[in-house]
Amino acid sequence: MWIIYALASALFAGAVSILAKIGIKNTDSNLATALRTVIVAVFAWLMVIIVGSQNDIANIDAKSLVFLVLSGLATGGSWLCYFRALQIGDVNKVVPVDKSSTVLTMLLSFFLLGEGFTWIKFAAVILIGAGTYLMIERQKVKTPDSKGYKWVIYAVMSAVFASLTAILGKIGIVGVESNIGTAIRTMVVLIMAWAIVFLRGKQHEIRKIDKKSWIYIALSGFATGLSWLCFYRALQEGPASVVVPIDKLSILLTVAFGCFFLHEKLNRKPLIGLVLIVTGTLSLLLPF
Numbered sequence: 001m002w003i004i005y006a007l008a009s010a011l012f013a014g015a016v017s018i019l020a021k022i023g024i025k026n027t028d029s030n031l032a033t034a035l036r037t038v039i040v041a042v043f044a045w046l047m048v049i050i051v052g053s054q055n056d057i058a059n060i061d062a063k064s065l066v067f068l069v070l071s072g073l074a075t076g077g078s079w080l081c082y083f084r085a086l087q088i089g090d091v092n093k094v095v096p097v098d099k100s101s102t103v104l105t106m107l108l109s110f111f112l113l114g115e116g117f118t119w120i121k122f123a124a125v126i127l128i129g130a131g132t133y134l135m136i137e138r139q140k141v142k143t144p145d146s147k148g149y150k151w152v153i154y155a156v157m158s159a160v161f162a163s164l165t166a167i168l169g170k171i172g173i174v175g176v177e178s179n180i181g182t183a184i185r186t187m188v189v190l191i192m193a194w195a196i197v198f199l200r201g202k203q204h205e206i207r208k209i210d211k212k213s214w215i216y217i218a219l220s221g222f223a224t225g226l227s228w229l230c231f232y233r234a235l236q237e238g239p240a241s242v243v244v245p246i247d248k249l250s251i252l253l254t255v256a257f258g259c260f261f262l263h264e265k266l267n268r269k270p271l272i273g274l275v276l277i278v279t280g281t282l283s284l285l286l287p288f
Contacts, residue, residue, distance in 0.1 A: 002238035005230045006246035012227035014253025019220035021091050027213050029083040031202045034193035039221025041190050044183040053177040060176055067172030068181055071165050072188025078161035081154045089151030092258040096135035097155035099248045101162040103129050108167050109241040120283055127280030134273030170240045178233040245281045
Protein backbone atom coordinates (compact mmCIF):
# COMPACT_ATOMS: atom_id res chain seq x y z
CA MET A 1 0.00 0.00 0.00
CA TRP A 2 2.90 2.35 0.73
CA ILE A 3 3.95 2.17 -2.93
CA ILE A 4 0.59 3.68 -3.92
CA TYR A 5 1.05 6.49 -1.40
CA ALA A 6 4.58 7.13 -2.74
CA LEU A 7 3.31 7.31 -6.34
CA ALA A 8 0.50 9.66 -5.27
CA SER A 9 3.08 11.81 -3.52
CA ALA A 10 5.09 12.01 -6.75
CA LEU A 11 2.02 13.07 -8.71
CA PHE A 12 1.14 15.89 -6.32
CA ALA A 13 4.80 16.95 -5.97
CA GLY A 14 5.01 17.35 -9.73
CA ALA A 15 1.95 19.58 -9.63
CA VAL A 16 3.60 21.68 -6.88
CA SER A 17 6.60 22.54 -9.05
CA ILE A 18 4.37 23.47 -11.97
CA LEU A 19 1.92 25.60 -9.99
CA ALA A 20 4.65 27.25 -7.94
CA LYS A 21 6.72 28.13 -11.03
CA ILE A 22 3.76 30.15 -12.31
CA GLY A 23 2.74 31.52 -8.91
CA ILE A 24 6.15 32.92 -7.93
CA LYS A 25 6.89 34.53 -11.28
CA ASN A 26 6.05 38.01 -10.01
CA THR A 27 6.23 37.29 -6.26
CA ASP A 28 9.16 37.17 -3.82
CA SER A 29 10.01 33.46 -3.45
CA ASN A 30 10.25 33.58 0.37
CA LEU A 31 6.89 35.33 0.67
CA ALA A 32 5.29 32.84 -1.72
CA THR A 33 6.72 29.96 0.34
CA ALA A 34 5.31 31.44 3.56
CA LEU A 35 1.87 31.92 2.02
CA ARG A 36 1.83 28.39 0.64
CA THR A 37 2.78 27.02 4.03
CA VAL A 38 -0.25 28.69 5.63
CA ILE A 39 -2.48 26.72 3.28
CA VAL A 40 -0.53 23.51 3.89
CA ALA A 41 -0.82 23.99 7.67
CA VAL A 42 -4.58 24.51 7.54
CA PHE A 43 -4.95 21.49 5.26
CA ALA A 44 -2.72 19.30 7.44
CA TRP A 45 -4.55 20.09 10.70
CA LEU A 46 -7.90 19.66 8.96
CA MET A 47 -6.84 16.13 8.02
CA VAL A 48 -5.80 15.49 11.64
CA ILE A 49 -9.27 16.50 12.82
CA ILE A 50 -11.01 14.48 10.10
CA VAL A 51 -9.20 11.25 11.02
CA GLY A 52 -9.57 12.08 14.74
CA SER A 53 -5.90 11.74 15.64
CA GLN A 54 -5.54 15.05 17.52
CA ASN A 55 -5.65 13.19 20.84
CA ASP A 56 -2.47 11.32 19.89
CA ILE A 57 -0.35 14.47 20.26
CA ALA A 58 0.04 13.86 24.00
CA ASN A 59 1.47 10.39 23.29
CA ILE A 60 4.39 11.61 21.14
CA ASP A 61 7.69 10.97 22.92
CA ALA A 62 10.49 13.52 23.14
CA LYS A 63 12.75 11.79 20.59
CA SER A 64 10.05 11.69 17.91
CA LEU A 65 9.14 15.32 18.57
CA VAL A 66 12.76 16.47 18.27
CA PHE A 67 13.28 14.66 14.98
CA LEU A 68 9.97 15.90 13.59
CA VAL A 69 11.01 19.47 14.42
CA LEU A 70 14.44 18.95 12.84
CA SER A 71 12.76 17.47 9.78
CA GLY A 72 10.53 20.54 9.61
CA LEU A 73 13.55 22.85 9.77
CA ALA A 74 15.23 20.88 6.98
CA THR A 75 12.03 21.09 4.94
CA GLY A 76 11.90 24.84 5.43
CA GLY A 77 15.49 25.18 4.28
CA SER A 78 14.81 22.98 1.25
CA TRP A 79 11.71 24.93 0.28
CA LEU A 80 13.34 28.34 0.57
CA CYS A 81 16.30 27.24 -1.55
CA TYR A 82 14.21 25.32 -4.07
CA PHE A 83 11.73 28.07 -4.83
CA ARG A 84 14.50 30.66 -5.06
CA ALA A 85 16.26 28.42 -7.59
CA LEU A 86 12.97 27.85 -9.40
CA GLN A 87 12.39 31.59 -9.59
CA ILE A 88 15.73 32.41 -11.22
CA GLY A 89 16.39 29.22 -13.21
CA ASP A 90 14.60 27.04 -15.77
CA VAL A 91 12.38 24.40 -14.19
CA ASN A 92 13.91 21.66 -16.42
CA LYS A 93 17.34 22.48 -14.96
CA VAL A 94 16.46 23.20 -11.34
CA VAL A 95 14.31 20.11 -10.76
CA PRO A 96 16.95 17.50 -11.77
CA VAL A 97 19.49 19.04 -9.36
CA ASP A 98 16.92 19.09 -6.57
CA LYS A 99 15.97 15.48 -7.30
CA SER A 100 19.62 14.43 -6.91
CA SER A 101 18.77 14.28 -3.20
CA THR A 102 17.57 10.77 -4.06
CA VAL A 103 21.12 9.43 -4.23
CA LEU A 104 22.16 11.10 -0.96
CA THR A 105 19.00 9.84 0.77
CA MET A 106 19.66 6.26 -0.35
CA LEU A 107 23.22 6.41 0.96
CA LEU A 108 22.19 7.99 4.26
CA SER A 109 19.40 5.45 4.74
CA PHE A 110 22.03 2.73 4.49
CA PHE A 111 24.50 4.29 6.92
CA LEU A 112 22.10 5.95 9.38
CA LEU A 113 18.90 3.88 9.19
CA GLY A 114 20.49 0.50 8.60
CA GLU A 115 18.37 -0.24 5.51
CA GLY A 116 19.80 -2.95 3.30
CA PHE A 117 21.89 -1.89 0.31
CA THR A 118 21.37 -4.52 -2.39
CA TRP A 119 22.84 -4.78 -5.87
CA ILE A 120 19.59 -3.44 -7.24
CA LYS A 121 19.87 -0.33 -5.05
CA PHE A 122 23.53 0.05 -6.04
CA ALA A 123 22.59 -0.09 -9.73
CA ALA A 124 19.75 2.37 -9.10
CA VAL A 125 22.15 4.84 -7.44
CA ILE A 126 24.47 4.66 -10.48
CA LEU A 127 21.62 5.13 -12.96
CA ILE A 128 19.98 7.98 -11.04
CA GLY A 129 23.33 9.71 -10.44
CA ALA A 130 24.36 9.42 -14.10
CA GLY A 131 20.93 10.54 -15.25
CA THR A 132 21.04 13.60 -13.01
CA TYR A 133 24.49 14.53 -14.35
CA LEU A 134 23.32 14.29 -17.96
CA MET A 135 20.27 16.43 -17.25
CA ILE A 136 22.29 19.32 -15.81
CA GLU A 137 25.47 19.07 -17.91
CA ARG A 138 26.20 22.27 -19.83
CA GLN A 139 22.69 23.58 -19.42
CA LYS A 140 22.86 27.33 -19.54
CA VAL A 141 20.20 29.49 -17.96
CA LYS A 142 18.64 32.06 -20.25
CA THR A 143 16.81 33.96 -17.53
CA PRO A 144 18.18 37.54 -17.48
CA ASP A 145 18.28 37.86 -13.68
CA SER A 146 19.74 34.42 -12.97
CA LYS A 147 23.34 35.71 -12.61
CA GLY A 148 24.97 32.77 -14.35
CA TYR A 149 24.82 29.58 -12.37
CA LYS A 150 23.65 31.08 -9.09
CA TRP A 151 20.53 28.91 -9.28
CA VAL A 152 22.75 25.81 -9.00
CA ILE A 153 23.83 26.80 -5.48
CA TYR A 154 20.25 27.11 -4.32
CA ALA A 155 19.24 23.88 -6.08
CA VAL A 156 22.11 21.91 -4.50
CA MET A 157 21.29 23.27 -1.05
CA SER A 158 17.66 22.32 -1.65
CA ALA A 159 18.73 18.75 -2.46
CA VAL A 160 20.83 18.43 0.70
CA PHE A 161 18.05 19.74 2.93
CA ALA A 162 15.50 17.53 1.15
CA SER A 163 17.62 14.47 1.89
CA LEU A 164 17.89 15.41 5.56
CA THR A 165 14.12 15.97 5.60
CA ALA A 166 13.47 12.36 4.60
CA ILE A 167 16.03 10.82 6.98
CA LEU A 168 15.01 12.91 10.00
CA GLY A 169 11.34 12.44 9.13
CA LYS A 170 11.74 8.66 8.90
CA ILE A 171 13.18 8.60 12.43
CA GLY A 172 10.61 11.03 13.83
CA ILE A 173 7.56 9.39 12.25
CA VAL A 174 8.17 6.01 13.92
CA GLY A 175 5.31 5.36 16.32
CA VAL A 176 3.55 8.61 15.37
CA GLU A 177 0.31 8.85 13.38
CA SER A 178 1.41 10.14 9.95
CA ASN A 179 -1.11 13.01 9.74
CA ILE A 180 -0.04 14.31 13.17
CA GLY A 181 3.61 14.09 12.13
CA THR A 182 2.92 16.03 8.95
CA ALA A 183 0.99 18.73 10.83
CA ILE A 184 3.75 19.22 13.43
CA ARG A 185 6.43 19.52 10.74
CA THR A 186 4.27 21.97 8.82
CA MET A 187 4.02 24.28 11.85
CA VAL A 188 7.82 24.34 12.11
CA VAL A 189 8.11 25.25 8.42
CA LEU A 190 5.39 27.89 8.84
CA ILE A 191 7.20 29.64 11.69
CA MET A 192 10.54 29.45 9.88
CA ALA A 193 9.15 30.76 6.58
CA TRP A 194 7.39 33.76 8.11
CA ALA A 195 10.40 34.58 10.31
CA ILE A 196 12.51 34.93 7.17
CA VAL A 197 9.83 37.04 5.46
CA PHE A 198 9.74 39.50 8.37
CA LEU A 199 13.53 39.54 8.76
CA ARG A 200 13.81 40.53 5.09
CA GLY A 201 10.95 43.02 5.38
CA LYS A 202 8.96 41.39 2.58
CA GLN A 203 5.63 41.16 4.42
CA HIS A 204 4.43 44.44 2.89
CA GLU A 205 4.64 42.97 -0.61
CA ILE A 206 1.53 40.85 0.04
CA ARG A 207 -0.66 43.69 -1.23
CA LYS A 208 1.26 43.68 -4.53
CA ILE A 209 0.44 40.07 -5.37
CA ASP A 210 -1.91 39.86 -8.34
CA LYS A 211 -4.99 37.64 -8.51
CA LYS A 212 -3.42 35.08 -10.84
CA SER A 213 -0.42 34.59 -8.55
CA TRP A 214 -2.74 34.19 -5.53
CA ILE A 215 -4.64 31.43 -7.32
CA TYR A 216 -1.52 29.47 -8.26
CA ILE A 217 0.09 29.92 -4.85
CA ALA A 218 -3.08 28.58 -3.23
CA LEU A 219 -3.29 25.62 -5.61
CA SER A 220 0.37 24.79 -5.04
CA GLY A 221 -0.33 24.87 -1.30
CA PHE A 222 -3.12 22.30 -1.61
CA ALA A 223 -0.95 20.13 -3.86
CA THR A 224 1.87 20.35 -1.32
CA GLY A 225 -0.43 19.31 1.50
CA LEU A 226 -1.62 16.25 -0.43
CA SER A 227 1.94 15.36 -1.41
CA TRP A 228 3.17 15.58 2.19
CA LEU A 229 0.32 13.50 3.59
CA CYS A 230 0.97 10.75 1.04
CA PHE A 231 4.75 10.95 1.37
CA TYR A 232 4.88 10.59 5.15
CA ARG A 233 2.30 7.83 5.13
CA ALA A 234 4.51 5.96 2.63
CA LEU A 235 7.64 6.80 4.63
CA GLN A 236 6.03 5.41 7.77
CA GLU A 237 5.33 2.05 6.17
CA GLY A 238 8.08 1.67 3.57
CA PRO A 239 11.91 2.01 3.40
CA ALA A 240 13.19 5.56 2.87
CA SER A 241 15.69 4.30 0.27
CA VAL A 242 12.75 3.30 -1.97
CA VAL A 243 10.00 5.76 -0.99
CA VAL A 244 12.13 8.83 -1.73
CA PRO A 245 13.18 7.76 -5.26
CA ILE A 246 9.55 6.96 -6.15
CA ASP A 247 8.49 10.36 -4.84
CA LYS A 248 11.08 11.96 -7.11
CA LEU A 249 9.34 10.54 -10.18
CA SER A 250 7.47 13.83 -10.05
CA ILE A 251 10.26 14.98 -12.35
CA LEU A 252 8.36 13.38 -15.26
CA LEU A 253 5.38 15.67 -14.83
CA THR A 254 7.55 18.70 -14.18
CA VAL A 255 9.78 18.20 -17.21
CA ALA A 256 6.79 17.57 -19.47
CA PHE A 257 5.24 20.83 -18.29
CA GLY A 258 8.50 22.71 -18.83
CA CYS A 259 8.72 21.45 -22.40
CA PHE A 260 5.12 21.84 -23.56
CA PHE A 261 3.95 24.92 -21.65
CA LEU A 262 7.08 26.90 -20.72
CA HIS A 263 8.79 25.99 -24.02
CA GLU A 264 11.99 24.92 -22.27
CA LYS A 265 14.14 22.71 -24.49
CA LEU A 266 15.05 19.13 -23.56
CA ASN A 267 17.98 18.09 -25.73
CA ARG A 268 19.30 14.58 -26.34
CA LYS A 269 21.58 14.30 -23.30
CA PRO A 270 18.99 15.51 -20.78
CA LEU A 271 16.43 13.19 -22.36
CA ILE A 272 18.79 10.21 -21.93
CA GLY A 273 19.39 11.37 -18.37
CA LEU A 274 15.67 11.42 -17.67
CA VAL A 275 15.33 7.87 -19.01
CA LEU A 276 18.17 6.71 -16.73
CA ILE A 277 16.59 8.35 -13.68
CA VAL A 278 13.21 6.74 -14.35
CA THR A 279 14.79 3.34 -15.09
CA GLY A 280 16.86 3.46 -11.91
CA THR A 281 13.83 4.44 -9.85
CA LEU A 282 11.52 1.78 -11.26
CA SER A 283 14.19 -0.89 -10.73
CA LEU A 284 13.81 -0.32 -6.98
CA LEU A 285 10.29 -1.76 -7.20
CA LEU A 286 11.50 -5.14 -8.47
CA PRO A 287 11.82 -6.74 -5.00
CA PHE A 288 8.27 -5.67 -4.04
